[in-house]
Amino acid sequence: MPGTKRQEQKKQTRSRILEAAIEQFAKQGLTTTSTVAIAEAAHVAHGTVFAHFSTQEELLSAAIEEFGKRINQRLHELAGAGGGVREVLAAHLKGLTEHEAFYTRMITEARLLPEEARNTLIMIQSTASFHLSEAVEKEITAGSIQPLPVHLVFNGWVGLVHYYLANSDLFAPGGSVLERYGHELLQYYMTLIKAR
């Protein structure tokens, strides 16, 4: 059926634009990337972008939502494997490292983004904090971690990681901050929260 084929093509073009958008947003920034650059990267005419996403903001929202789904799925996969606090934090680092460029854009531009995008960021943190809080509670009961409020264990960790990501140009110019410092940050943080 030709109608089905056309629909299939339309779907493919849409996903090609979305992929190109995710890549360009990661490279050039969420609020600063032009639709012209995205069209070029997707090898489509500029007008084609707007045939699939009526505004730049709609494309940005779709890209963030898709990114959120992927990183959430991955974090759940990695951190859900069980283990203690150290294993969950290591899994969190691995998931973030795989998506480092886009994730860094999200946290550094968070307050400039539409509310929906900020909510997606909270959902990403929900997945990570869910697995961390389970592990933290277990280890507190077992006496291997200090009896700290779970939200502070999460925020302390995320605060540290985000500081390095936000200043990646100073900590690891041109490279991956998490690959370079992830292990050191994990060691340091575990020392901090470990029961004495």
Add this chain to the structure above:
Amino acid sequence: MKVCIACGMPMQEKSDFPNGDTNKDYCAHCARPDGSMQSYEEKLASYTAFIVRAQGLDRQAACAAARSAMAKLPAWENVHTR
């Protein structure tokens, strides 16, 4: 793999399902003790409480985020909220 229709959590293990019932489309965290699915208001309250407890956010901000996440999930598609 199944994804919970009420909270979006991927369900891999038997323990992810309500009372281990893998025929269910919602997860253990979205079920009442008797195994039935929580209502919209119940889920919104428990989701909000979880965000406050695990991330320490302001209750209203947490509630807005929970509402926004739930709006994208199949179980709540036809729920009209303010």
